[in-house]
Amino acid sequence: MIEIQIARHSGFCFGVREAINKATAVAASSSMPTRTYGPLIHNPQEIDRLKQGYGIEPIRDLEGYKKGNLIIRAHGVPPEDYKTAQVNDLNIIDATCRFVKDVQDYAVEFCRRGYELFVVGDEMHAEVIGIVGHARHEVPDCTIHVVSDLEQIIEKMPLRPAIVFQTTQEFTKFKKIEQYIKLNGLKWKIKNTICGATRSNQYAADELARMVDLMVVVGGRNSGNTKRLAEICSRHVCTRYVENSEELLPEWFNGISKVGITAGASTPQWLIDDVIERIEEIDKALEETNRVRRVKGSRGRV
Numbered sequence: 362m363i364e365i366q367i368a369r370h371s372g373f374c375f376g377v378r379e380a381i382n383k384a385t386a387v388a389a390s391s392s393m394p395t396r397t398y399g400p401l402i403h404n405p406q407e408i409d410r411l412k413q414g415y416g417i418e419p420i421r422d423l424e425g426y427k428k429g430n431l432i433i434r435a436h437g438v439p440p441e442d443y444k445t446a447q448v449n450d451l452n453i454i455d456a457t458c459r460f461v462k463d464v465q466d467y468a469v470e471f472c473r474r475g476y477e478l479f480v481v482g483d484e485m486h487a488e489v490i491g492i493v494g495h496a497r498h499e500v501p502d503c504t505i506h507v508v509s510d511l512e513q514i515i516e517k518m519p520l521r522p523a524i525v526f527q528t529t530q531e532f533t534k535f536k537k538i539e540q541y542i543k544l545n546g547l548k549w550k551i552k553n554t555i556c557g558a559t560r561s562n563q564y565a566a567d568e569l570a571r572m573v574d575l576m577v578v579v580g581g582r583n584s585g586n587t588k589r590l591a592e593i594c595s596r597h598v599c600t601r602y603v604e605n606s607e608e609l610l611p612e613w614f615n616g617i618s619k620v621g622i623t624a625g626a627s628t629p630q631w632l633i634d635d636v637i638e639r640i641e642e643i644d645k646a647l648e649e650t651n652r653v654r655r656v657k658g659s660r661g662r663v
């Protein structure tokens with residue numbers, strides 16, 4: 362029988378839960394349409410549930426959307442988007458996570474104090490676009506770089522750098538840069554803006570992946586933090602990354618005795634429960650197949 366273990370920390374984070382609560386509350390009490398600027402969370406199944414249950418739908422741009430509710434998602438947006446929403450007479454419900462707001466504030470502050478700003482993160486990610494947007498808006502002549510690691514910062518040969526991190530970056534990136542600064546006696550500014558929820562999920566996934574035969578990581582394929590969990594787990598053990606229970610294949614579980622499960626910060630509990638249920642079903646089916654094989658085998662020996 363397969364033993365299923367769930368990571369000590371996994372699934373919805375504070376920011377995502379808040380954003381969903383705000384969106385559903387406004388949709389339930391308002392006669393105006395409710396739209397989210399981009400998908401509220403990086404999970405297609407949850408987006409679909411919000412659409413079916415509450416009529417909440419994502420929009421790609423603000424052009425043409427007037428007189429409705431607009432949810433700003435947990436990742437935040439650049440200041441220009443707030444202006445466009447105001448011009449369009451939209452009722453703005455700002456669900457930017459407070460940890461993301463902190464990064465935006467640090468970025469602005471460093472630019473104001475004349476530092477060259479480095480944002481460690483994914484240039485194309487909405488959160489990073491928002492962080493850079495706020496810094497540029499407040500200090501238009503600030504030099505800003507988006508980089509993926511320490512090496513890229515060194516390449517730029519900065520004179521007075523200040524470094525912040527996209528909230529979902531791996532904590533090891535912060536540690537590596539911090540150590541480099543200490544070892545070389547540099548006067549670089551560095552702020553650990555990696556979110557605690559992300560860090561707890563990463564630690565718990567890393568810990569569990571060392572103790573099981575197979576890890577199943579549940580979350581949207583467009584979710585950066587889920588991808589990172591899968592990367593972390595795959596360093597220790599065979600790892601399967603699924604969006605939902607339908608993607609689980611029985612053959613993955615053949616000969617497996619311990620399965621670990623973790624999920625990204627944008628994965629709802631009902632999807633995790635579905636996955637657990639499906640693994641239990643697969644386990645039962647495998648047990649039955651093996652039992653029949655054993656019976657046939659013993660008959661054959663007579």
Ligand code: SF4
Nearest residue numbers: 374376458460528556
């Ligand atoms: S991962 Fe952290 S920063 Fe991002 S929304 Fe969740 S709580 Fe906020």
